Amino acid sequence: MALDIKKSIVLYLEDQRDIEIDALKSYEEKDSPMDSAPDPEIKMFREKEAQKIKDRLFELKKHIAVIKRM
Numbered sequence: 746m747a748l749d750i751k752k753s754i755v756l757y758l759e760d761q762r763d764i765e766i767d768a769l770k771s772y773e774e775k776d777s778p779m780d781s782a783p784d785p786e787i788k789m790f791r792e793k794e795a796q797k798i799k800d801r802l803f804e805l806k807k808h809i810a811v812i813k814r815m
Contacts, residue, residue, distance in 0.1 A: 755813060
């Protein structure tokens, strides 16, 4: 029972990690029309959002590692 719950949680977190990775890719694409936007405010917003996603990825990786060691 506990192993099933643990596996379910890890699978969920890994799915969330994959979603965040896909989101980060969209922010880091060099040929994106938003990447070449002339407005520096847009660029700064995109950089901040990319950093938030990186932070969430880091947290997800930590949680996954902890749960796997339990």
